[in-house]
Each structure stands twice: as structure tokens, then as C-alpha cells.
Amino acid sequence: xxxxxxRLVSTAAIVAMFFLTACGAPSAENLSSGSGSTSxxxxxxxxxxxxxxxxxxxxxxxxxxxxxxxxxxxxxxxQFIVECELSHIASDDxxxxxxxxxxxxxxxxxxxxETSATSALSELLGAETTCDxxxxxxxxxxxxxVDGATVIEPVYAVAYYRAGTEIDPxxxxxxxxxxxxxxxxxxxxxxxxxxxxxxxxxxxxxxxxMPPVCPSGSELALSVTFPDCWDGKNLDAPxxxxxxxxxxSGDCPRTHRVxxxxxxxxxxxxxxxxxxxxxxxxxxxxxxxxxxxxxWDQGHLEHEVxxxxxxxxxxxxxxxxxxx
Amino acid sequence: xxxxxxxxxxxxxSGDGDATDPEAVxxxxxxxxxxxxxxxIQAAVDAAKxxxxxxxxxxxxxxxxxxxxxxxxxxxxxxxxxxxxxQFERQNGIRxxxxxxVSVENMTAMNYRRNGFLWTQATGYRGSYLTAWRNGDxxxxxxxxxGGVFEHSYAAGSTDAGFYIGQCYPCxxxxxxxxxxxxxxxxxxxxAGGNILVVNSTFRFNRMGIVPNSGTYExxxxxxxxxxxxxxxxxxxxxxxxxxxWAVLFMGSGIxxxxxxxxxxxxxxVWDHDQFGIALxxxxxxxxxxxxxxxxxxxxxxxxxxxxxxxxxxxxxxWEPYESxxxxxxxxxxxxxxxxxxxxxxxxxxxxxxxxxxEFATSAPADIExxxxxTKEGVGEGRGDWLTNALDMDEWFDRYQDAPRGRPYQxxxxxxxxxxxxxxxxxxxxxxxxSKIPPKIDIDAIKVPDRxx
Numbered sequence: 001x002x003x004x005x006x007r008l009v010s011t012a013a014i015v016a017m018f019f020l021t022a023c024g025a026p027s028a029e030n031l032s033s034g035s036g037s038t039s040x041x042x043x044x045x046x047x048x049x050x051x052x053x054x055x056x057x058x059x060x061x062x063x064x065x066x067x068x069x070x071x072x073x074x075x076x077x078x079q080f081i082v083e084c085e086l087s088h089i090a091s092d093d094x095x096x097x098x099x100x101x102x103x104x105x106x107x108x109x110x111x112x113x114e115t116s117a118t119s120a121l122s123e124l125l126g127a128e129t130t131c132d133x134x135x136x137x138x139x140x141x142x143x144x145x146v147d148g149a150t151v152i153e154p155v156y157a158v159a160y161y162r163a164g165t166e167i168d169p170x171x172x173x174x175x176x177x178x179x180x181x182x183x184x185x186x187x188x189x190x191x192x193x194x195x196x197x198x199x200x201x202x203x204x205x206x207x208x209x210m211p212p213v214c215p216s217g218s219e220l221a222l223s224v225t226f227p228d229c230w231d232g233k234n235l236d237a238p239x240x241x242x243x244x245x246x247x248x249s250g251d252c253p254r255t256h257r258v259x260x261x262x263x264x265x266x267x268x269x270x271x272x273x274x275x276x277x278x279x280x281x282x283x284x285x286x287x288x289x290x291x292x293x294x295x296w297d298q299g300h301l302e303h304e305v306x307x308x309x310x311x312x313x314x315x316x317x318x319x320x321x322x323x324x
Numbered sequence: 325x326x327x328x329x330x331x332x333x334x335x336x337x338s339g340d341g342d343a344t345d346p347e348a349v350x351x352x353x354x355x356x357x358x359x360x361x362x363x364x365i366q367a368a369v370d371a372a373k374x375x376x377x378x379x380x381x382x383x384x385x386x387x388x389x390x391x392x393x394x395x396x397x398x399x400x401x402x403x404x405x406x407x408x409x410x411q412f413e414r415q416n417g418i419r420x421x422x423x424x425x426v427s428v429e430n431m432t433a434m435n436y437r438r439n440g441f442l443w444t445q446a447t448g449y450r451g452s453y454l455t456a457w458r459n460g461d462x463x464x465x466x467x468x469x470x471g472g473v474f475e476h477s478y479a480a481g482s483t484d485a486g487f488y489i490g491q492c493y494p495c496x497x498x499x500x501x502x503x504x505x506x507x508x509x510x511x512x513x514x515x516a517g518g519n520i521l522v523v524n525s526t527f528r529f530n531r532m533g534i535v536p537n538s539g540t541y542e543x544x545x546x547x548x549x550x551x552x553x554x555x556x557x558x559x560x561x562x563x564x565x566x567x568x569x570w571a572v573l574f575m576g577s578g579i580x581x582x583x584x585x586x587x588x589x590x591x592x593x594v595w596d597h598d599q600f601g602i603a604l605x606x607x608x609x610x611x612x613x614x615x616x617x618x619x620x621x622x623x624x625x626x627x628x629x630x631x632x633x634x635x636x637x638x639x640x641x642x643w644e645p646y647e648s649x650x651x652x653x654x655x656x657x658x659x660x661x662x663x664x665x666x667x668x669x670x671x672x673x674x675x676x677x678x679x680x681x682x683e684f685a686t687s688a689p690a691d692i693e694x695x696x697x698x699t700k701e702g703v704g705e706g707r708g709d710w711l712t713n714a715l716d717m718d719e720w721f722d723r724y725q726d727a728p729r730g731r732p733y734q735x736x737x738x739x740x741x742x743x744x745x746x747x748x749x750x751x752x753x754x755x756x757x758x759s760k761i762p763p764k765i766d767i768d769a770i771k772v773p774d775r776x777x
Contacts, residue, residue: 052421059378072634075468075543075612077489113631132437132460135415201539204611205636215640216612217721219567313422313445314468319514319541320611323460323483324569 021083040152048112055096058239060289062187063227064246066195067165070225071205071266077199078169078312079162080304084110084131089144092117095180095240095291105186106281110157112295121178124295131159136298142222142267142290143186143282152278155219157267158203160319162309164262166250169312171259173230174305176296181234181244183226183265183290186282196246197288198223202268203320211285212276222272224290228262231255261309265290265316335775348448349395349425351755352376358385365389365398365418370395377755380406383672388414388436393626394424395448397755400431403453403746410436410459412734417456424756426450428671430747434458435734438763440479443469448488448760452476453747460566460733462488463507466497468543468626471499471760480505481735483566486530491544493626494518499760505529506562506738508571508730513538517549517587518625524554524773531567531575533560533594537582538643540614540634540656546599546643548585557594564737565615568729574720575727576659583607584645585622593771594655594662601684604645604677605714606717612641616738642669647676649698654683654772661688665696666715673710678703688715727773 047099051068086108093104094117103116109115114127121138129137140159145152163169184197191209198207200221201214227244229252234243245256252259267290271278281288294301308315348533354377359381362368368378374395378650382405389408391398399417400406408417408431417433417440420426425448432455433440440456442465443449449472456463456479463479463486465744466472470492479486479502488498488511493743495516498500502525504510510527513520527533538546546754557578557650574580576598581587583606594601601627614634621629645665655662662684665677678698679687690713730736747753 054609071547071613071636073540073543076630082480083504132398149488169423185353200611202611205540205613205634206638207636215610217640304389307392307421313390315419315421315735317467319539321484321568321570323732324567324572 010150017026021117028060049086055200056239057096057182057187058186058194058241060196060241062241063244064248065193066225066262067244067248069198069207070165070262071198071200071207071223073205074317075314077162078314079160080308080315081161081318082131082133082136082159083131084136084140084157084159085319086110086156087113087115087130087152089243090116093291094119094293095182095236106144108144108154110139110140112139115135115141119239121295123294124293125177131224135300138296140265140290141226142224143280143287145269145271145278146281147278152269152271153267155270155275156322159264159267160165160264161261162264163249167228167247167252167259168250170310172261172305172309173258174298174302175260175296176235177294177298178235179230179294180240181226181292182225182240182289186287186289188283188287191286192288196225199288203318209286211278213274214272218272218273219268220275222270222288223264223266224288225288226263226292228260229253229256230258230260246264263292263304265292282283338503339467345503348759349375349757351397351757355379357381359383369393369396369398369420369590371531372776375755375757378749382406384409386411386414388416391418391420391426395426395487395757397428397429397753400752401723401750402586403455404432404743408433410434412437413508417505418665419458420444420446420449421571422446425756425760427452427756429453430459431455432457439465441465442467443472443497445469447471448758450758453745454478455741456486457481457741458733462486463504464488465490467491468537470494471496471756471762473499473500473762474502475661475763476745477502477747478504479507481733481738482507483701483730483738484568485509485535485624488512488514489516489520490514491542491626492516492518492545493521493548493629497521498523498765500524500765502526506736508565508567509535510514510557510560512537513547514586515542515544517547520550520769522552522555523711523722523765523767523770526556527622528556528558528560529562530560531562531565531571533557533578535580535582536572536584536587538584539609540612540641543612543630545614546583546585546617546622548622549587549644550584551588551590551767552579553588553767554773555592555593555652555735556776557592559596561596561598563728564731566733568737569724572727572729573724577601577603578655578658579603580605581645581648583645584648585646587648589648589650590652592653592771593772593775594646594653596657598659600660600664601658601662602650602653604648604650605666606645606668608640608721609643610640612637616641616643628642644669644675645677647702649678651680651682651698656685658686661686661713661715663687663692664715665689665692666717668717672714673706681768688713
């Protein structure tokens with residue numbers, strides 16, 4: 001399933017990353033040495049690009065959280081899934097640092113291969129993708145998992161799209177083009193709610209706030225659950241949270257009453273056993289988060305939302321029976 | 325291919341559904357021609373109504389077709405020359421979603437990233453005279469669908485199984501007169517059972533032949549109550565196919581029931597396997613989504629069991645093989661053992677599996693038919709030592725590091741795509757929407773097939 005072009009991209013990105021590291025730009029080693037205060041803690045990139053005074057990110061908790069962890073056997077609830085290979089790794093963040101190449105901590109990008117600090121939506125639409133559904137040209141990214149100075153390249157990622165818990169599926173609307181979402185908190189100091197950011201092994205249902213020790217046949221997984229309610233107007237917000245909320249008890253709040261698909265983005269790492277030596281480029285292992293820009297082929301997204309979510313069909317499952 | 329042609333010819337005489345089946349919708353007589361009336365298969369399918377026939381002329385169709393209308397029939401005029409080509413870019417050749425009674429027949433789907441032909445959430449389905457060739461996941465696949473048949477069909481070059489029926493109980497399904505080769509698995513039946521018959525077919529040159537299993541990554545576990553009879557299962561040692569981990573790990577086996585319960589394996593001819601001929605073994609789930617189903621829930625239907633609360637266990641779980649019956653098979657030339665029953669977690673003698681009247685040379689444990697003979701009720705009083713030549717499952721997990729990995733499905737070598745038999749009179753035969761009642765098969769009349777290769 002791995003496309004040779006994406007391998008080239010990611011390899012090139014990593015080579016570039018180490019080169020940058022040597023020059024004092026972002027590295028896995030010098031990230032997230034901040035004080036831990038959300039007001040001053042830098043979101044990544046130390047070194048020559050370090051200037052975080054203008055970073056505006058509302059705390060994740062303003063969006064609420066799902067009523068419960070979304071995990072368990074697939075096959076009951078309507079869903080569509082997309083499996084994506086790693087595209088590239090770069091110190092870019094198109095949402096928090098648009099236009100500022102190299103300003104962020106390292107991110108692992110999936111899906112759209114053109115995602116960068118400077119990529120406009122118009123450039124993303126119609127670009128190549130690392131996802132198995134070629135019409136999913138959305139941009140997905142997560143911080144990189146690091147072991148000392150070494151980046152642990154993810155094996156793959158799965159995007160699950162479903163109605164939020166107890167949300168009436170028929171009410172779910174597709175994301176508008178260009179919708180941006182950040183789930184989880186790169187600045188987290190306290191433990192994040194496991195309903196939003198969870199670790200586990202493989203596709204198994206056991207989820208914990210911090211990474212477990214996975215057995216040898218199973219891969220460490222980071223799963224981030226995105227908000228499922230939108231204000232119906234804004235593709236983004238000044239603090240990147242205000243346009244989105246999590247539903248509760250099957251309802252979206254009146255301020256954000258448009259139900260949208262609930263994206264759960266799971267990234268799988270070739271990691272078994274002890275994880276105490278690992279951390280994320282955004283800080284501790286407790287700073288898990290994920291980002292999304294809707295650059296899907298909009299017509300196909302609408303088709304899938306209608307067929308699989310509104311009509312409650314299990315259009316696909318991710319069994320973990322991956323090419324090996 | 326002579327053998328395949330013979331098989332197709334033989335099974336054409338039995339196994340076909342009954343055209344007057346009251347459960348099937350009658351044909352409307354309306355024919356939608358592609359490309360004459362509609363430029364694409366999708367356009368014709370979207371225009372079709374219940375009972376209509378979408379009739380496709382020879383050609384290469386670079387499409388992925390979604391079907392959501394009940395009781396339509398999609399037919400190629402020439403099985404070998406009506407080709408849906410995914411070009412390694414598209415997901416599924418034909419995906420029937422939430423539509424009942426849809427028949428797909430007489431065509432080829434190849435080079436799809438996921439599946440050649442897929443039915444899901446359907447009551448009543450039929451795949452006949454289909455060829456699935458070099459697809460990234462499954463060849464011909466029914467998921468969460470009941471009442472169906474796959475017949476006179478062929479699947480090769482899948483990363484997972486050539487044929488797959490999954491997540492249903494009771495499934496009421498028949499797989500008959502198919503050939504599955506050069507896949508990771510010939511047949512997979514994850515969490516499927518209840519009147520499933522996998523019969524009179526050929527599973528060869530895969531990594532593994534017939535491999536039902538239980539698993540909590542999808543619903544309706546455990547796998548149970550499947551009849552595997554009258555098949556030729558041979559030379560499933562193919563180490564250059566596409567594959568997934570489990571098939572890499574246990575490559576080289578014929579019929580490999582992994583954590584399955586109350587299955588029947590009879591009258592098969594199984595030969596030339598590097599490891600096992602017929603094996604009943606545990607299925608280890610490293611990262612489960614639920615606990616192992618307790619015995620009192622084995623008889624629950626899929627509809628009932630899917631409503632149960634799930635519990636995310638800490639650590640791995642093990643599905644043990646319980647109460648299957650293996651009899652009247654001919655098993656030869658297995659590298660490790662012709663007949664096998666094994667457990668990792670508990671005393672294998674307590675699992676209630678039985679073996680009788682098989683022709684075989686070796687078994688693990690030794691003299692397996694004396695240890696666990698079949699009776700009418702279950703397993704009879706045995707004698708002997710369960711430890712002699714017993715299989716240590718742990719040694720197999722250690723093999724993974726050195727096992728030959730799967731090739732990308734796009735690149736895994738395949739022989740020339742075979743030219744296979746067409747259905748009768750594709751241009752004029754009336755449309756036959758799928759019944760939810762699968763064809764009747766007289767299991768007791770099934771004899772061990774001759775050895776041909």
C-alpha cells in the first residue's frame with residue numbers, strides 16, 4: 001500500500017529535519033523545554049524561529065469532551081474509514097503558524113502530500129494523498145513521537161468518521177471545505193481527558209491517558225477524537241477552538257448546532273514494550289493532539305457522509321489485518 | 325485451467341438457485357445497457373429499479389460502483405472481457421451497501437485498493453461467475469450480510485482472503501464451486517457462522533487455505549458453526565503473495581480453524597502443506613476490543629450479541645478452538661502434521677473437538693482419532709497420551725521474524741489471468757435478483773473429491 005513517492009517525500013523530510021537540527025533549527029531534542037505554563041509555554045520550535053508571542057490557542061477544554069471513550073468492536077455504527085500512510089515530517093503547522101515555515105515543533109503529516117506552513121486550501125484541493133481513498137485529500141497531522149533525538153516514524157494512520165455518540169445520524173452534515181480543527185492540547189500540563197486523547201495497543205479498545213506497554217504483536221496507537229459540533233459559520237476561530245464543540249447527551253449546543261462527523265484519528269507506531277524513554281515533539285507524552293483541514297474531494301465527502309453516516313452503513317472497517 | 329473448467333461445468337448442474345424462489349423478487353424485464361443506454365455502470369445502477377437488469381458490454385470500466393438499490397442484477401456480457409479496473413487507485417469494484425437481493429454476475433474486477441466485490445448490510449446477495457484479480461484487501465466479500473451465495477467464481481492475488489464471509493450469525497450462506505489461489509488466505513470467515521457451507525471448491529497456492537477465525541475487532545464473535553466439505557485444499561505454501569501478519573505467521577496450512585467453535589470439516593481432500601493439513605488452533609488477539617465470549621452466549625444471534633456491553637480487557641485474549649468435528653477427510657503430505665488440535669491456554673483434551681474416519685499419516689497430538697473420536701453426540705471416550713507429539717503453539721509465534729513477508733499486492737507475482745467459463749446466455753437469460761435463501765446443498769451426498777492438480 002505504501003506509495004514509493006510518499007516514501008521519498010518522508011525520507012527527504014527527515015533528512016531535511018536532521019540537517020536543520022544541525023543548524024540549530026527545530027530538533028526533537030530541544031523542543032518543549034518550557035515552563036509548563038499554558039500562557040508562556042512555547043508550542044514547539046525553539047531556535048532561530050522561536051517567537052511565540054503571537055501564538056493564540058484557546059485551551060482545549062472550552063470545547064468540552066465526548067461523553068465517553070469511542071472504542072470497541074467496529075460493525076455496529078455507520079462509519080467510513082480511511083487508512084493513510086505517513087506523507088512527510090516537517091516543523092510546519094498550517095493552523096497555528098500559517099506562512100511560517102519551520103516555526104512549529106515537528107509534525108507527522110498524513111493524507112495530503114502538499115500540506116505545509118504555506119499551503120493554501122486551493123493548493124490542497126486536488127493534490128496527491130497518502131490515503132487509500134484517493135479522494136481523501138484532507139490534511140491530517142500529529143506531533144512526532146521521539147526516542148531521544150530519533151523520530152519514530154509512524155506505521156500508518158486510520159481516520160474513522162462516524163456520528164458523535166448518540167447524535168442522530170440523519171442530522172450529520174459534511175464538513176465545509178477548509179474547516180480546520182485541532183483536537184487535544186499541545187500545551188497540556190495536566191492529564192488530558194481520555195475521551196479526547198488516548199493511547200492504546202493496535203485497534204484494541206483499552207484506552208489510557210498515557211501510553212501502555214504493548215505486547216510484541218501489537219503497535220502502540222495514539223487516538224485523538226475531534227469535536228462533532230460546528231457553529232455553522234466559521235472555518236476557523238482566533239483561538240482555533242471557538243467554532244467547534246463536542247456534543248453531550250446526543251445534542252450539539254445551540255451555539256454550535258450543526259452536527260458534523262466525529263473524526264477519530266489513530267496513529268500507529270512500531271513500538272512495543274517500555275515507553276518511558278519516549279516523548280512527543282510537543283512535550284511530554286501527555287501533550288498528544290491532532291489537526292485536520294478539510295480538503296477532501298467535497299463531492300465524495302458528501303457522498304460518504306450520506307451513504308455511511310446518515311444512512312448508517314458500515315462502509316468499511318479497519319481490522320488491523322494490515323499488509324505485512 | 326482444465327480442472328477449473330471441469331469444476332465450473334460440474335457445479336452448474338447443482339447449486340444454482342431456484343428461479344421460482346418466492347423469497348426472490350421477480351425480474352422487471354427492464355434492461356439498462358452499458359454503455360449503449362448509460363455511459364457508465366454507476367449511471368445505469370443509479371437509474372435501475374428493483375428487478376431491473378444492468379447489462380454491461382465488453383470493455384474496461386475505470387469505475388468504482390456503489391449499489392444502494394434493492395433487487396437489481398448487474399451482469400457482464402462476457403465474464404473475461406467486462407473488466408472493472410481500479411488501476412490501483414480506486415477502492416472497490418462493486419460495493420453493494422445496505423441493498424437487499426442484489427446479484428452481480430459474469431464480470432471481472434481487478435486492481436482495486438480494497439475489494440473486488442463487496443456486499444454489506446444486505447439480506448440476500450449473490451455473486452456468480454465473478455473473477456476478482458489482484459485486489460488490495462479481499463476478492464469477493466460479504467460483511468454483515470445474510471442469506472447469500474458465492475458460486476462459480478474465482479479470486480486471486482488478494483492481500484487478505486480471496487473469499488470472505490464475515491460478521492453474521494446465522495449467515496445462511498453458501499460458497500460453492502469457487503477457486504481461490506495466490507491470496508494470503510483462500511477463505512476467511514471471521515465471526516461468521518450459522519448455516520454457512522463452504523463446499524465443492526478449490527483452495528490452492530495461497531499462503532493458507534481455509535482459515536475461519538474469531539476476533540473482537542468486528543462483531544458477532546465467536547466464529548462458529550460452519551461446514552467445510554468436499555473441497556480440494558492443496559499446496560497452500562505460496563510465500564510470494566501479498567499478505568497480512570497472521571498469514572505470514574502460519575503460512576503453509578490447508579484448513580486452519582483459528583479459535584472457531586462447533587465447525588464441521590468433512591470429506592475434504594487436503595494435501596501438500598509445509599505445516600498442517602487440518603488444524604484446530606487458538607487465535608491470539610494481541611489488542612482485543614472485548615473479552616472472549618462465554619459459552620452461554622455462543623448461541624446468541626448476531627443481532628442479539630451485538631447489543632451486549634463490551635469490556636476492553638487489559639492485555640491479549642485467546643480464542644480456543646471448541647467442539648469442532650473433523651471426519652471423513654483425506655489428508656496427506658503435511659510437513660508437521662496432517663491433523664492437529666492445539667491449545668495455548670488450557671488442557672487441549674477438554675476442548676471437545678473430535679476426529680474420526682480420516683485418512684491421514686501424522687497428527688499432533690499423536691494418534692488423534694484414538695484420543696478424541698467423534699460420536700453422534702460429540703466426542704467419545706478416548707485413550708492415549710495427549711502429550712505425545714503435542715503442538716507447542718508458542719514456537720510458531722517465534723517464527724514470524726524469519727517468515728517471508730507479503731509482497732505489495734500490486735507487485736506480487738500472478739500467473740496469466742485465466743479465461744473462465746461464462747454463465748449461460750448472458751445476453752438473454754432473465755434477471756435473477758438474489759434470494760435470501762441460499763441454494764440447498766445435500767451435505768451427506770458430498771464425497772471426497774478426486775486428487776487433481
